[in-house]
Amino acid sequence: MTADLPLIDVERLTMRFGGLVAVDDVSFKAQPRQITAIIGPNGAGKTTVFNCITGFYKPTIGRLTLRGDREYLLERMLGHEIGQQARVARTFQNIRLFPGMTVLENLMVAQHNKLMRASGMSVFGLLGLNRYRVAEAAAVEKARSWLERIDLVVDADRPAGELPYGAQRRLEIARAMCTEPCLLCLDEPAAGLNPRESAELNELLVSIRDRDGIGVLLIEHDMSVVMRISDHVVVLDYGRKIAEGVPDDVRRDPAVIHAYLGTGEEGADA
Amino acid sequence: MGPRLSSLLKDAALTTFVAAALGLFIVGFRTVDVGSTKGLAFDYELVDLAVAVVAIFVGRLGLSFASDGQRWPALILGAVLGAVGAAPVRLPSTFLHWFVGLAGLLVIARSLWPSAERAFGQARQSPQGRKLGTVGARWLAWVLLAAAVILPITPLADQKTMDLGVLILTYVMLGWGLNIVVGLAGLLDLGYVAFYAVGAYSYALLSTQWGLGFWAVLPLAGAFAATFGLVLGFPVLRLRGDYLAIVTLGFGEIIRLVLINWVDLTNGPAGIGGIPGPTLFGAVFAENAPPGHKTFAEMMGVPFDGTQRLVFLYYIILGLALITNLFALRMRRLPVGRAWEALREDEIACRALGINPTNTKLTAFAIGAMFAGFAGSFFAAKQRFVSPESFVFIESAIILAIVVLGGMGSQIGVVLAAVLLIGLPEWFRELGTYRMLAFGLAMVLIMIFRPRGLIAHRAPSLRLHEKPGGGGG
Numbered sequence: 239m240t241a242d243l244p245l246i247d248v249e250r251l252t253m254r255f256g257g258l259v260a261v262d263d264v265s266f267k268a269q270p271r272q273i274t275a276i277i278g279p280n281g282a283g284k285t286t287v288f289n290c291i292t293g294f295y296k297p298t299i300g301r302l303t304l305r306g307d308r309e310y311l312l313e314r315m316l317g318h319e320i321g322q323q324a325r326v327a328r329t330f331q332n333i334r335l336f337p338g339m340t341v342l343e344n345l346m347v348a349q350h351n352k353l354m355r356a357s358g359m360s361v362f363g364l365l366g367l368n369r370y371r372v373a374e375a376a377a378v379e380k381a382r383s384w385l386e387r388i389d390l391v392v393d394a395d396r397p398a399g400e401l402p403y404g405a406q407r408r409l410e411i412a413r414a415m416c417t418e419p420c421l422l423c424l425d426e427p428a429a430g431l432n433p434r435e436s437a438e439l440n441e442l443l444v445s446i447r448d449r450d451g452i453g454v455l456l457i458e459h460d461m462s463v464v465m466r467i468s469d470h471v472v473v474l475d476y477g478r479k480i481a482e483g484v485p486d487d488v489r490r491d492p493a494v495i496h497a498y499l500g501t502g503e504e505g506a507d508a
Numbered sequence: 509m510g511p512r513l514s515s516l517l518k519d520a521a522l523t524t525f526v527a528a529a530l531g532l533f534i535v536g537f538r539t540v541d542v543g544s545t546k547g548l549a550f551d552y553e554l555v556d557l558a559v560a561v562v563a564i565f566v567g568r569l570g571l572s573f574a575s576d577g578q579r580w581p582a583l584i585l586g587a588v589l590g591a592v593g594a595a596p597v598r599l600p601s602t603f604l605h606w607f608v609g610l611a612g613l614l615v616i617a618r619s620l621w622p623s624a625e626r627a628f629g630q631a632r633q634s635p636q637g638r639k640l641g642t643v644g645a646r647w648l649a650w651v652l653l654a655a656a657v658i659l660p661i662t663p664l665a666d667q668k669t670m671d672l673g674v675l676i677l678t679y680v681m682l683g684w685g686l687n688i689v690v691g692l693a694g695l696l697d698l699g700y701v702a703f704y705a706v707g708a709y710s711y712a713l714l715s716t717q718w719g720l721g722f723w724a725v726l727p728l729a730g731a732f733a734a735t736f737g738l739v740l741g742f743p744v745l746r747l748r749g750d751y752l753a754i755v756t757l758g759f760g761e762i763i764r765l766v767l768i769n770w771v772d773l774t775n776g777p778a779g780i781g782g783i784p785g786p787t788l789f790g791a792v793f794a795e796n797a798p799p800g801h802k803t804f805a806e807m808m809g810v811p812f813d814g815t816q817r818l819v820f821l822y823y824i825i826l827g828l829a830l831i832t833n834l835f836a837l838r839m840r841r842l843p844v845g846r847a848w849e850a851l852r853e854d855e856i857a858c859r860a861l862g863i864n865p866t867n868t869k870l871t872a873f874a875i876g877a878m879f880a881g882f883a884g885s886f887f888a889a890k891q892r893f894v895s896p897e898s899f900v901f902i903e904s905a906i907i908l909a910i911v912v913l914g915g916m917g918s919q920i921g922v923v924l925a926a927v928l929l930i931g932l933p934e935w936f937r938e939l940g941t942y943r944m945l946a947f948g949l950a951m952v953l954i955m956i957f958r959p960r961g962l963i964a965h966r967a968p969s970l971r972l973h974e975k976p977g978g979g980g981g
Contacts, residue, residue, distance in 0.1 A: 292860060321862025328860050336853035339846070340968045346843070347850040350863050353843035364838055374970075382972060394972035417861055 243305060245270040245421055245453040246291065246312075251300035253286050260286040261297075262477040268421070268470070270305075273447050273454040275464045275485075278474035279497060284457045285331060287474070288423055291455070292328045293317040306420040322351050327419035329410045331426045331457075337399025341390055341409060344398050345381035348416035353377055384412040388442065404435040411442065421453050422446065428460040436460060440467050465489065473497065516576065520569040527564045531557050556604060563589060563608045570615035579619050586615030649920050656826055660819040670818040674825055674890065676930045678883055681829035683910040683922035685879030688836050690908065691917035692845065693872035694852025695745070696753040699760025700907050702740075703733040703877035705767060705899035707884020712780040712894045713773070722786035722889050726882060733881025734874040741873040745866055748855075760904055767896040779895025785817065786824060786889045793817035821890050828886060832879045833919055839875070841969045848872050849917075849969075906930075913954055915961025924962050928954075 244267035253261040261283040268274035276284045289295040291302055293315060302312035310324040320326050336344050346353070356373030385391045388408040393401060398409060407427055414422055427443070428436045444467055446452050458464045464471065464485065471488040473481040475497040481488050488494055536557045539548040570585035593609020659665060659673060682704065689697045710729040714720045720728075744755045767774045774780065785793055791807040792798065793816055804820070805812040839845040847868045850858050855865055888894045910929055914921030932950065954962065 294856075294859075317859045318862055318864045321860055322864070323862075325862075330857070330860070334854050334857040334860075336850045336857065338853055338966060339849055340971075342972045343846055343849075343969060346970070347846050347858070347863070348861050350843050350847050350850075350861065357842055357844075364835075364842065370842075378970070378972065385972075391972070395968055397966075413861070 243270075244268060245272075245305055246455070247301075247303040247305075248287070248291070249301045249303070251287065251290060251302065252298050253283070253290055253295060253300075254298045260477055261290070261474075264300075264474065264477070264479045266472045266479060266482060268453055268455050270420075270453045271447060271451050272469040273443060273456055273467055274470045274472065275456045275458055275468035276472045276474060277458060277461075277464055277488075278480075281476075282474040282497075283477040284474055285425060286477075288328065288425055288455075288457060291320075292326055292423055293320040304421065321417060321419075325417065325419045326421045326423060327414035327417045328423040329407075329414050329425055329427060331429065333403075333406050333410050335398040335406055335410055335413070338397055340395050341385065341398050341401070342378070342381055342394045344409060344413050345384060345416045346377055348413045349377045349380065352418075380416060384416060387445070388412045404431050407431065407435075407439070408442065411446075415446065415450070415452075419452060421455060423455045425457050426459060427456070428458055428463045431460075433462075436463060439463065443467055512576070516569060516572045519572055520565050523568040524561055524565040528557070528561045531560060535560070556601060559604050560607060563592075563611050567611040567615055571618055574615065574619035574621070577622075579623075582615060582619035586612045586619060588612070589615060652920070652923060653830075660822055665815070665819070667815055667818065670815060670822055672931060672934050674818065674822050675934070676926050677822070677825040677829050678887060678890075679907065679910060679926040679930045680923055681825065681832050681883045681886075682880060682907045683914065683926050684829065684832040684836055684919060685876050685883065686907050687911050687914075687917060687919065687922055688839070688848075688879075689872055689876035690911050692836075692840065692852065693848040693869060695869060695873060696749060697756045697873070697876070698753045698901075698904055698908065699756035699758070699763075700876070700880055701899045701901070701903040702756075702760040702763035703736060703880035704884040704887065704903070705763050705896075706733045706736050706877075707881030708888040708894045708898070709767065709774060709780075709884075710881065711885035711888040712783050715784055715888075716780060716782060722784070722885070726885055729885035730878040730881040733884065734878035737874040737877025738870060741870045742866075745869040745873060757901070757904075760899075760901060764896050764899050767899070774896075777896060779893055779897075781893045783888050783892045783894070785892060786820070786886075788820060793820055821886075825883075825886055825890075828882055832882075835875075835879075837919065844868065844871060846969055909951075913951070913961055915958075915963040915965075917966060918961065918963040921961055921963035928962075 246268045248267070249265050251261055251264045252259070264283075264287065266274075266276075276287060278284050286295065290297045290300070291312060293312065294317060297313050300313065304310045304312055304324050304326065306325055310320075312320055312324060312326070315324065336347060339347070353370075353373055357370045358367075382391065382394075385394055388405075388411070390401070390405055390409060390412075393405070398406065401409065407430075411422075411424065411427060414424075424443075428439055431439060440463055443454060443456070443463075447454055447467075456464070456468065468485050471481075471483065471485050472479060473488060473491070473494050475493075480493045480497055481491040483491070535553055537550045537552045537554075540551045541547075542549045566585050566589055570582045570589070573579075573582035573585065589608055590612030593605050593607070593612055656673075656677075660670065682700070686697065686700050689695050689700070707729040710732045711722065711725045714725045714728065715722070740756075740759050744752060744759075747755060768777050770776070787793075787801070788804060789807075790801060791804040792801050793804050796803070803812065804816055840849075847858065847863050848871075850861075850863065851865060851868055858865055858868075887898070891898075906929060910922055910925045913929065914923070914925035928950065958964065
């Protein structure tokens with residue numbers, strides 16, 4: 239593993255909302271072709287870190303460097319530019335599909351920027367030129383290959399909102415992958431999944447790491463997911479980083495145990 | 509049965525009481541002028557009221573039976589009411605005959621409704637029914653189009669029908685244009701008529717001041733309106749939902765006020781007259797051609813007829829509307845069209861996918877404005893006169909109602925809604941004062957029975973698999 243050049247380098251990230259410090263001086267790195275998990279109790283600031291990386295919030299302080307095809311300073315980019323140019327894709331804690339559109343259309347929308355260029359800002363597309371049709375066929379093929387991977391080919395023409403919950407979660411990941419990202423940010427992908435679905439999700443994430451070679455940044459509460467597939471774990475509590483390391487080390491870290499279970503303090507005082 | 513019946517009776521009695529209490533003051537008596545010395549006197553119409561109240565009691569009881577699932581008592585009560593309404597009994601007024609008769613029909617319809625609904629649902633589930641549905645949906649558009657094309661040749665095509673046809677098609681075109689903005693991109697635009705006004709005044713001014721012809725101005729008018737759309741949209745499209753609606757509403761009013769007050773350019777409230785109509789290869793549609801032109805009648809060697817001009821206008825607006833439709837259908841299948849729909853569904857998700865929300869909305873806004881501009885310049889050419897009065901808020905509201913009633917995003921729904929909203933009030937002019945009442949009632953009924961619009965079905969913009977049962981071959 240190339241540990242010297244991280245995929246994303248979060249340095250001294252601080253996010254304040256008025257008087258509330260949601261993220262306080264957090265630094266960590268995520269490597270390419272690795273799954274980096276951010277864990278922590280509720281309200282620890284995990285999603286805020288995500289929103290800063292994906293441009294939904296502008297960090298109060300801090301530098302976010304992404305090394306994709308070149309270096310991007312994410313904190314200086316507008317929300318949609320991060321997806322468009324730096325190619326950071328994300329999913330949401332409460333699923334955000336386009337529920338009225340079909341499964342296939344959801345995956346086509348994800349390839350919007352590529353198709354827009356191919357359609358010559360719609361002019362070639364309006365004229366029905368071959369160049370656009372080829373690009374569209376390729377986009378459908380890409381969508382189909384992802385539908386095969388998440389086992390939703392038969393449901394391709396159904397509205398996405400009609401799918402069962404677990405399928406919607408998988409579809410959202412596939413949609414993010416259709417943007418051809420270099421970093422995939424997943425906000426609690428296992429929330430609400432049953433153990434079998436959760437195991438399938440593990441497989442999918444591992445295949446995204448190993449087969450597609452994409453770096454994954456993962457917020458998760460489900461420890462069976464985190465401990466089994468993460469290469470690196472960052473633990474946040476009250477907006478601060480309290481531990482970092484490989485899963486087994488983090489699991490034994492007293493600060494982490496304290497943050498999750500609240501034990502140890504009484505013992506230490508006594 | 510006992511306690512149930514008594515509660516139904518009690519309910520009917522309460523309804524009757526409310527109706528009687530209200531009716532007493534509305535229809536029970538009225539003041540009449542009985543000469544200058546004696547002043548006013550009361551004229552009682554208590555018999556009318558009594559008949560109506562009894563009908564309401566029976567009708568309400570029937571409706572309660574029907575919703576209680578007791579079909580036969582409801583049917584009998586409905587039949588009694590219907591019979592009284594139709595019978596040659598002397599009721600005080602013909603209106604009461606209608607009132608009682610329609611009440612009976614309503615009760616009968618209500619009592620038969622559940623079985624009708626079941627039968628309809630079964631028919632829709634059955635393979636033949638489903639096939640009929642898909643075939644019907646596919647052919648409906650073509651049948652409507654064929655009817656629209658041959659309408660001027662049929663004997664129906666008198667002055668009134670053609671006028672109405674042009675009017676409806678104008679609204680169909682506006683509806684299709686606004687459908688891009690509201691139906692696809694989900695931007696609630698309450699000031700759409702502003703772009704219509706821009707188009708109309710573009711043609712009015714360019715033709716009367718600079719002598720440009722309709723066909724030369726048409727693209728210009730579209731470009732002007734689109735530019736206005738861009739200029740307005742750029743600061744405004746960051747707003748969401750209701751806020752956007754209010755700003756566009758304000759913009760619509762501002763344009764109208766500018767048209768009224770900028771007298772030097774627009775001639776103010778007096779409007780601009782003497783606008784030339786569209787020409788066909790240089791031939792004008794008038795009895796006498798201006799110098800340097802030929803009339804259509806001379807060119808074709810046929811006698812002059814007033815409807816020739818209307819038929820010509822009809823085909824122009826039909827063509828323009830079809831261009832709007834084809835454009836919108838095509839755009840929907842392109843990435844930008846899918847991005848519009850995605851923005852309507854979830855803007856935040858769009859941003860996460862790297863779609864620029866502002867640019868995407870701007871294209872929808874500008875394209876919608878462009879078609880309003882086309883329609884506006886057609887309007888000016890048809891009326892030969894424009895004034896700010898034609899571009900009031902109610903026009904925006906009607907166009908929006910067409911889009912919403914048609915079913916957001918449905919192209920054929922817009923046609924049906926335009927026929928309903930524009931055509932019915934025109935056809936029912938004979939109803940006089942009750943016209944708008946009937947119109948309102950129709951709107952309420954549509955909203956109750958088709959809350960998501962006449963055609964709520966959304967067809968995917970592309971499919972991975974062949975359409976089931978669609979006979980893909």
